[in-house]
Amino acid sequence: MNATAKPAGNHERRAEVSSALARRLPAHAVLTAREDLFPYECDGLSAYRQTPLVAALPGTVEEAAEVLRVARETGTPVVARGSGTGLSGGALPLADGILLSMGKFNRILAIDPLARVARVQPGVRNVQITEAVAPLGLYYAPDPSSQIACSIGGNVAENAGGVHCLKYGLTVHNIQKVAALSIEGDALELGADALDAPGYDLLALMTGSEGLLALLTEVTVKLLPKPQxxxxxxxxxxxxxxxxxxxxxxxxxxxxxxxxxxxxxxxxxxxxxxxxxxxxxxxxxxxxxxxxxxxxxxxxxxxxxxxxxxxxxxxxxxxxxxxxxxxxxxxxxxxxxxAVGRISPDYYCIDGSIPRGALAKVLRRIAELSKHYGLRCANVFHAGDGNLHPLILYDANVPGEFERTEEYAGNILELCIEVGGTITGEHGVGVEKIGQMCAQFNPAELAQFHAVKAAFDPPGLLNPGKAVPTLNRCAEYGAMRVQGGRLPHPDLPRF
Amino acid sequence: MADHFIPDLADRVKDHAARKAALRIRGGGTKDFHGARLEGETLDVAGYAGIVAYEPRELVLTVKAGTRIADIERALAAEGQMLAFEPPGFGEAATIGGTVACNLSGPRRPFAGAVRDFVLGTRIVNGKGEDLSFGGRVIKNVAGYDVSRLMAGAFGTLGVLTEISFKVLPRPPAEATLAFEMDEAGMIESVNRWSGQPLPLSATSWEAGVLRLRLTGASSAVAAARAKLGGTEIPDGTAYWDGLREQRLAFFAGEGPLWRLSVAQTAAPIALGPPQLIEWGGGLRWVRGAIEAARAREAAEKARGHATLFRGGDRAAGVFHPLAPALAKIHRRLKDAFDPAGILNPGRMDNF
The missing domain is CATH 3.30.70.2190 (Alpha-Beta Plaits)
Structure with missing residues (x-):
């Protein structure tokens, strides 16, 4: 396992940023020792690892705002993290960045049974909400398979789904309001206690924005009556x-x-x-x-x-x-x-989404590619809504096998685009699928995404480099595809 | 014409952007009454109409933005499906693009979702004249920011909608409308309590001491709910709900100002003077009559919501609820990000 090379001057930066944080946060809320940073090196996509410059664990909104202030004043990027169960590397730290853990924000603040809403902190685990409101005959509908561990903040960041989406919708359909901090230090309230809010639908924009627009500090979720x-x-x-x-x-x-x-x-x-x-x-x-x-x-x-x-x-x-x-x-x-983890040393989960009409074709092609790459592939599939989860089985200890797996995965994602689908239905782009974003969107569309980010985050310090590729990166990606489609992410750590 | 429509539209937008000359986007023109100022040369998009793709078994429909709502509903009904957000048209000529741009959802909204909840993808021409596509034709899609849903309620100020994909739903087989005599506070309590129970509710409306409740679903479920809830079944239910969605009920007749207060569903009765019609399980309160803008806004805020001067009245004080300064700053930058020359429907959303 390689980490990316650390930029020169990393020690001085670490000292500067951590002492700025230490001046504003309680001592236990700033971690700099390598062994303390280890748990934050990766999220659920453990093939990608990186030690952050420093980790900050604020306990209050005021402390979180202080972390963002330090980031702003020192020009340091910030990666927010919930439970770290994400499958696309969205919470992968940056070598020169602050890893901001929202783990202490783990309280359910209010439950209103008549209005059928709960106000929760972003670190609350998905299943905790349903457990807390079950005695009232209510539940929170989105149920990603990681629901016992994943945080609601992460669910909003990724617009998480689950097995009940076709009928009950994604996270975006099941939240009413969020509170967030902008990198500029403003407290934002997006959405409303009413069924709509004045102005542009910034709540929709925030949902699934993978931590690139603002830092979530509170979520108001909708609760549904539990089916009998x-x-x-x-x-x-x-x-x-x-x-x-x-x-x-x-x-x-x-x-x-x-x-x-x-x-x-x-x-x-x-x-x-x-x-x-x-x-x-x-x-x-x-x-x-x-x-x-x-x-x-x-x-x-x-x-x-x-x-x-x-x-x-x-x-x-x-x-x-x-x-x-x-x-x-x-x-x-x-x-x-x-279960698949038991029959193979490693597996790689794909998250493409396609029109169901193309399913038979896509599954046939996945089987052909399986032979071509000499890698087994098990398919589980949210059949109702067209979201595929092929699981490629590989062994990271066999030289070259991870590279072949990534290439196989990349081919499947491009196939999803070809049949009118998308590279990610619910896991997000993160670092993992950033190359394929270049295949799904043209340069003007990507530029529009960057402009959206700049409207929220003018200095570009929130989770930079994730979710939306730079145009330069796409030029490289395109060139590589032309040269035979090898290694979509040359600058990322690999086995 | 259709083949050239988008490139021609893009060229026209580019030309206007270069000259900083405003464009007023217009579909059927049925929502001209809504929103703040109408400025600029008309950009007619009603001609770009038709269904691009409809796969009933995928629950996905893609249409050109100039398609009339009536045409879409006819095509869906033929397959036993519907747009679940029950789009109000406010006229025969109403187009789907206008409905999305104005963020209009009908009586089913609190139970099924708003127009933005059913938007899967959009194709737009932004203020730079770029033809862009976001989202797609699949139910689940998290690649890139959700620019498609952002277009719902942006009143065309961020881009000209050209094509839109929706999730559609099967039309439930059974429907019944019940009426109850109830005062306002009792109604708010009751509809919220019922909304928290597994009942097939699909609309509520209260005016002049009468609550109407629509049940839709499997016939057995509707029958069971009817038995449980009591009330009086009214025979002309469908006509009533159509009248409500299109604002053809007597409550909406005449030219007086109409305020729209979107508030917390459980908010206590709001005393403002003029008569009110309350739908969306308490969340949407229509106020029929002249009230001072400041008073409407203060009352809405107290009820944890916002007030819009939906129709008529003195539009000088602004039509929409003012934004918090931090949000207004982001709105301004977003507007610049999509329409740097400020030519798309300028002023339609007051400041944007």
């Missing part, structure tokens, strides 16, 4: 095309399922070995289709889903008969990442 009943259908198919067709037919029948997930044979084998839920190991594709709502609604929907699955030619079929069985059916899908 949920049931899941599990159906097996002997080929992927038939499963894809069944998905289209479910939607075509006027049903918006609460969840609609697909696993291919390799993913199924991996998860069955891990959770023993009784998945059909003969099937080429398994669909999990959930209905939730009132008992009447669910009974009506499950009957329709059953009919559609049968017509689409499923070979095995089961409806969960109890809550325990429903959770068992889901257990494998929810554990897909760790």
């Amino acid at each position: 009943v949920a049931q899941v259908v599990m159906a097996s198919f002997t080929n992927v095309e038939a499963a894809v067709d069944a998905v289209a037919k479910v939607i075509g029948a006027g049903i918006v399922p609460a969840g609609l997930e697909m696993m291919d044979k390799m993913a199924t084998a991996a998860v069955e070995d891990y959770v023993h839920a009784g998945y059909d190991l003969e099937a080429e594709a398994i669909l999990l289709c959930e209905s939730d709502g009132t008992p009447e609604e669910v009974a009506e929907e499950i009957a329709k889903i059953t009919e559609v699955m049968r017509e689409a030619g499923c070979t095995r079929f089961a409806v969960s008969g109890s809550e325990a069985e429903r959770l068992k059916f889901w257990s494998g899908r929810k554990a897909a990442f760790p």
Whole structure:
């Protein structure tokens, strides 16, 4: 594992910035020792690592504002971090930057059951909100698979999704207001306690902005009434095309399922070995289709889903008969990442999103590329909304295998763009997919993104270099693609 | 004409940018009453109309911005689908571009989401005459900043909308409208309490002591909710909700000023004098009559919201709720980032 080379004068910078921070924050809130910085070296994308110049752990909004002031006065970049579960390197520190951990902002500030909102600090974990409001018959809908660990601030930064997005929306649909600090020191309130706010929709812009626009300090989330009943259908198919067709037919029948997930044979084998839920190991594709709502609604929907699955030619079929069985059916899908982790030393998760009509084509091509690169690939897929998660299996200790994996991944992402999709459905661009941004957007569009950033962050100190590539970088990326598509990120650390 | 439309439009914008000459973007012209000033030479976009792509089984629709809402709704209805934000048109000629630009959502908004919640992607020509695409035609997409949703409610001041992709939804099979006699405070309490329960609510409206409640969903769910909630079922429900969304109800008749107070759904009754119609589960309070702008704004702020002079009245004091200084600064810079010459609908949003 290499870290990027440290710029000259790093010691002096560290001393300057950390002493400026130490003057304004409690002693325990500033970390400079290498062993203290180690936990902040990477987020969920651990292939990329970097030691920050210094880490700051403010405990109050005032202290967070002081960190930004030091950043501004010393011209030091700032990378904000929540729980560090992000999968695109969005919270990867910068060698010459402050790593600002929001971990101490972990309190639920207010719950208003009548208004169905909760005001929380950004470090609160996603699942904590649902746990806190469950006694009121409410819940917070977005449920990324990392929900027991990921923070709501990170969810806003990435516009996190989950398995229930098709029906209940992404983070952007489930938050009402945020408080944030600008790099200039202004306290911003974006969105409102009302259903809309005057002026431009800056809340939409802030959601999914990967920490490049402002520092979140508070989030007001919407809470929904917990559905009374949920049931899941599990159906097996002997080929992927038939499963894809069944998905289209479910939607075509006027049903918006609460969840609609697909696993291919390799993913199924991996998860069955891990959770023993009784998945059909003969099937080429398994669909999990959930209905939730009132008992009447669910009974009506499950009957329709059953009919559609049968017509689409499923070979095995089961409806969960109890809550325990429903959770068992889901257990494998929810554990897909760790399950794949057990059958391979390393895996690389992709997050492309495509129009569902192109799914069969894309899966075929992924299989061809798998042969070409000599790397196995297990597919799990948010089938309802077109968000693919191919998991490429590799071994980081085999020389060259990570490079081949990245190249394979890059090819899949470009394929997603080619069929009218996107390089990231819910994990964000971060450092990981910054090269492919050049394929998805043209220079004028990228320049517009940079201008948006400059409107919020004129000195360009908030998480610079992430999410939106510079035009120079794209010129290099383009040149490389022409020369045979090797190594999309030459200047980034690799195995 | 269609093939040349965007390049021609881009050239015209470039030319105006070079001369710093204002352009007034116009679709069907049905929202001319809304917003602050109308300035500049008309840039007619109504001619750029038609469905670009519609995949009912993907729940995704892409249209040219000049497409009439009525045409879109007809195409969706043929497939048993709908725009769930129930766009108000305010006239036959209303286009989807105008509705998005003005951020208009109908009675279903608190239960299904606003226009911005259903925008998946936009193609725009910015104030530099650049043809740009953001977002896309997929449900989930986090590549780049969400410029598409930013366009909803920007009144054309950041770019000329040319194409828009939406998430569409199946039209629920059953609908019923119930009426309850209720005072204002009781209504606010009731609709918020019901909104926190698993009921198939899709609209609320209260005026003159009567609450109307719309239920939409699976027929069994609507029947069960009807039994649970009580009230009196009214037979002409659909006509009422159409009248509300298009502001054709008697409450909206005449030329007097119409204030729109968007406030916290649970905010207590706001005493201002003129009659009110309250929809969106308490969140949207229409006030029909002349009130001083300062008073409307103060009352809205107290109710944790904002006030807009939606129609008529004295527009000199500004139409929209003033922004906090820190936000106004970012708005100014965003406007400059998209339209440095300041030629796109200048003044339509008061200062932008």
